[in-house]
Amino acid sequence: MNPLGTTNPTTGKPASSADGHGSLLRLRGYSVHLHSPRGIVAAVDGVDVDLARGRTLAVVGESGSGKSVLCRSLLGLLPAAAVAHRGGTAHFDGIDLAVTGEAALRDIRGRRIGMVFQDPMTALNPVLPVWRQIALPLRRHLRLDRRAAKRAAVELLDSVGIPDPARRADQYPVQMSGGMRQRVMIAIALGCDPDLLIADEPTTALDVTVQAQILGLLDRLRAERDMAVILISHDLGVVADHSDDVMVMYAGRQAERGATRGVLAGPRMPYTRALLDAAPTLHGERGRRLAAIGGQPPDLTRLPDGCAFAARCPRVQDRCRTQAPPLAPVPGSAHDGACWNPVPVPGSADLPEGGAPIPQETQETSRA
Amino acid sequence: MTTRSLLARAGQAVIVLVSVAVATFALGRILPGELATAVLGDTATPEQIAEFNRKTGADQPAVEQFRTWFTGVLHGDFGTSALTGQKVSDALADRAVPSLLLVVFAEVLALAVAVPLAVWAAYRRGKAPDKAANAGSFVLLATPQFAIAVLLIYIFAVQLGALPATGYTPPEQDPAQTFRTLLLPAVTLALGLAAVYYRVLRAGVLETLQQDYILAARAQGLTPRQVLFRHTLRPSLLPLVTLVGLNFGFLVGGAVIVEQLFAIPGLGTYALGAVQTKDFTVLQGTVLLIAAVYVLVNLAVDLLYGVLDPRIRHAR
Ligand SMILES: Nc1ncnc2c1ncn2[C@@H]1O[C@H](COP(=O)(O)OP(=O)(O)OP(=O)(O)O)[C@@H](O)[C@H]1O
Ligand SMILES: [Mg+2]
Numbered sequence: 060m061n062p063l064g065t066t067n068p069t070t071g072k073p074a075s076s077a078d079g080h081g082s083l084l085r086l087r088g089y090s091v092h093l094h095s096p097r098g099i100v101a102a103v104d105g106v107d108v109d110l111a112r113g114r115t116l117a118v119v120g121e122s123g124s125g126k127s128v129l130c131r132s133l134l135g136l137l138p139a140a141a142v143a144h145r146g147g148t149a150h151f152d153g154i155d156l157a158v159t160g161e162a163a164l165r166d167i168r169g170r171r172i173g174m175v176f177q178d179p180m181t182a183l184n185p186v187l188p189v190w191r192q193i194a195l196p197l198r199r200h201l202r203l204d205r206r207a208a209k210r211a212a213v214e215l216l217d218s219v220g221i222p223d224p225a226r227r228a229d230q231y232p233v234q235m236s237g238g239m240r241q242r243v244m245i246a247i248a249l250g251c252d253p254d255l256l257i258a259d260e261p262t263t264a265l266d267v268t269v270q271a272q273i274l275g276l277l278d279r280l281r282a283e284r285d286m287a288v289i290l291i292s293h294d295l296g297v298v299a300d301h302s303d304d305v306m307v308m309y310a311g312r313q314a315e316r317g318a319t320r321g322v323l324a325g326p327r328m329p330y331t332r333a334l335l336d337a338a339p340t341l342h343g344e345r346g347r348r349l350a351a352i353g354g355q356p357p358d359l360t361r362l363p364d365g366c367a368f369a370a371r372c373p374r375v376q377d378r379c380r381t382q383a384p385p386l387a388p389v390p391g392s393a394h395d396g397a398c399w400n401p402v403p404v405p406g407s408a409d410l411p412e413g414g415a416p417i418p419q420e421t422q423e424t425s426r427a
Numbered sequence: 428m429t430t431r432s433l434l435a436r437a438g439q440a441v442i443v444l445v446s447v448a449v450a451t452f453a454l455g456r457i458l459p460g461e462l463a464t465a466v467l468g469d470t471a472t473p474e475q476i477a478e479f480n481r482k483t484g485a486d487q488p489a490v491e492q493f494r495t496w497f498t499g500v501l502h503g504d505f506g507t508s509a510l511t512g513q514k515v516s517d518a519l520a521d522r523a524v525p526s527l528l529l530v531v532f533a534e535v536l537a538l539a540v541a542v543p544l545a546v547w548a549a550y551r552r553g554k555a556p557d558k559a560a561n562a563g564s565f566v567l568l569a570t571p572q573f574a575i576a577v578l579l580i581y582i583f584a585v586q587l588g589a590l591p592a593t594g595y596t597p598p599e600q601d602p603a604q605t606f607r608t609l610l611l612p613a614v615t616l617a618l619g620l621a622a623v624y625y626r627v628l629r630a631g632v633l634e635t636l637q638q639d640y641i642l643a644a645r646a647q648g649l650t651p652r653q654v655l656f657r658h659t660l661r662p663s664l665l666p667l668v669t670l671v672g673l674n675f676g677f678l679v680g681g682a683v684i685v686e687q688l689f690a691i692p693g694l695g696t697y698a699l700g701a702v703q704t705k706d707f708t709v710l711q712g713t714v715l716l717i718a719a720v721y722v723l724v725n726l727a728v729d730l731l732y733g734v735l736d737p738r739i740r741h742a743r
Binding site for chain 2: 134136165166167168169170174176178181182183184185186187188191195196199200231233234244247248
């Protein structure tokens with residue numbers, strides 16, 4: 060029996076692993092390798108994403124697992140000199156981002172894909188009144204004149220829940236609290252009514268009550284505008300409450316992914332398990348870094364042949380050290396994992412320990 | 428900036444000016460040699476000297492002399508040059524005009540060149556234009572001012588005959604000619620200033636470009652021009668503003684080489700002459716005026732800081 064109960068009843072598949080038709084963002088084997096002083100870093104390695112409008116994909120993983128690089132690379136925000144190699148494909152609404160030039164990318168950034176950054180203290184310009192920071196992209200993309208842009212800025216401030224928006228519009232970031240600044244960042248990102256919003260740890264720098272407000276705001280705006288959202292987070296509590304699907308990244312690779320409730324209720328990859336164990340309780344203290352996993356994240360310049368997590372994995376086997384496990388449906392679950400020796404599903408002791416991922420058909424049969 | 432801190436700054440300015448007045452006055456008494464012998468010549472009899480000192484007030488106690496002079500200054504009277512008989516306030520008014528015009532002109536030229544170049548070079552860091560501009564600024568910094576002046580005179584006055592080599596026409600006579608006479612000296616000063624301004628601003632822009640809000644601005648799809656001139660320039664300007672202010676104050680009285688080479692009757696030349704002839708009344712007045720310019724420019728710089736950076740304005 061399936062203890063997860065989160066899969067789509069008609070297809071039996073998690074929404075994220077649909078074959079990509081109708082999805083707004085579609086990545087296949089997407090890789091980004093960067094130059095670093097110590098050699099080439101495989102910051103993102105073979106990532107697949109399917110994200111439809113109106114849905115939220117959470118991306119979780121330890122610090123340095125490649126979450127930010129993934130998003131920045133999609134938008135062409137990495138310094139050109141730093142990129143050693145890009146692989147795989149990335150399509151946004153049918154547009155092949157890999158062959159899109161900088162000028163055309165600029166028309167997508169801010170216009171069709173909005174981005175919210177982690178720290179609203181540093182991501183807003185301290186010397187410009189907030190309305191001007193909201194207005195600049197409006198003037199550039201929507202060709203609004205100064206007056207119309209200011210009016211739109213005040214309306215946007217209102218729509219992200221800032222009281223007395225006309226007065227606040229003329230203020231500088233230094234005159235606002237952290238939560239209010241993050242609302243301003245969101246107003247900027249939403250100005251041109253984007254199809255996709257990327258929020259790179261939007262609440263890590265905020266205190267708990269403000270976090271909840273901001274995440275609630277993002278949920279409301281996503282529903283109102285039928286936006287797709289990529290929500291990067293360290294916080295599994297946030298992920299649990301505010302995403303449809305989740306992708307767990309480890310060392311630039313996808314470790315496990317699927318419907319959020321399924322993955323969090325029955326993690327199969329030992330790394331995901333460890334992340335969950337490291338979080339105090341799902342709904343307890345928020346905003347903590349995922350620190351409590353033993354061992355160090357691997358050196359991305361010298362990734363092992365086998366599974367990148369092998370050195371820290373409690374369930375490691377010989378095979379893990381020589382052969383990297385592919386991402387495949389995990390027997391007994393509704394989601395995909397990259398593991399030779401997945402954590403047993405709670406309550407089903409009959410799973411073959413150390414069994415190879417079973418091909419999809421087998422899984423379908425076994426669950427039928 | 429708050430009213431309170433403005434008042435505090437004004438109070439400081441007054442203290443600075445009074446201190447400068449006392450110091451220059453004291454300096455005049457310390458310098459070797461006497462005005463009387465300078466004016467009357469070495470052959471003057473003791474009676475002549477005593478008579479001269481009585482007429483100029485030099486026989487009074489120093490404190491009394493200072494009081495007389497400073498009271499005059501407060502009423503706009505800087506005294507009279509014992510050497511030339513000219514009223515110092517009149518001379519200063521005449522001399523200040525070419526000095527101020529020259530410095531404003533030079534600063535404007537320097538900024539007009541340095542600001543766009545620095546922003547562009549920082550944006551294209553490490554590329555050919557950046558390298559060329561860096562090399563150019565080094566050459567300018569290493570070239571002595573008189574060499575630049577002589578070169579400019581040779582090219583534009585001697586060879587092309589396009590501009591006067593030396594001299595100055597006051598604006599009330601012929602403003603166009605004023606512009607022409609000040610152009611070469613202003614360029615001479617500006618080249619040296621631009622080299623420094625370029626380097627300081629380029630460093631500031633490079634630092635600003637590392638900030639998160641620049642990445643955010645790029646993520647908003649803004650054009651490089653918008654990112655550079657709307658988001659980057661202003662936060663990068665603070666060190667430059669300080670430097671422009673300091674140079675302004677310095678050059679009003681310190682552009683002696685350029686004033687001399689181009690025969691411009693400015694404050695620097697006036698002060699230098701006063702030192703050489705021990706004309707203390709003139710010296711005191713000139714130094715006080717230059718100090719006042721410094722103080723005013725500094726006040727303006729502080730105000731500009733608040734305009735450029737709201738964090739300063741809104742800090743408690
Ligand atoms: N511009 C760059 N040049 C070279 N290497 C980079 C660059 N940016 C990031 N990296 C490297 O890429 C790897 C992934 O970094 P990334 O910032 O994506 O991690 P992250 O998952 O976002 O971590 P965090 O949770 O700390 O934000 C790291 O090893 C980092 O050092
Ligand atoms: Mg990050």
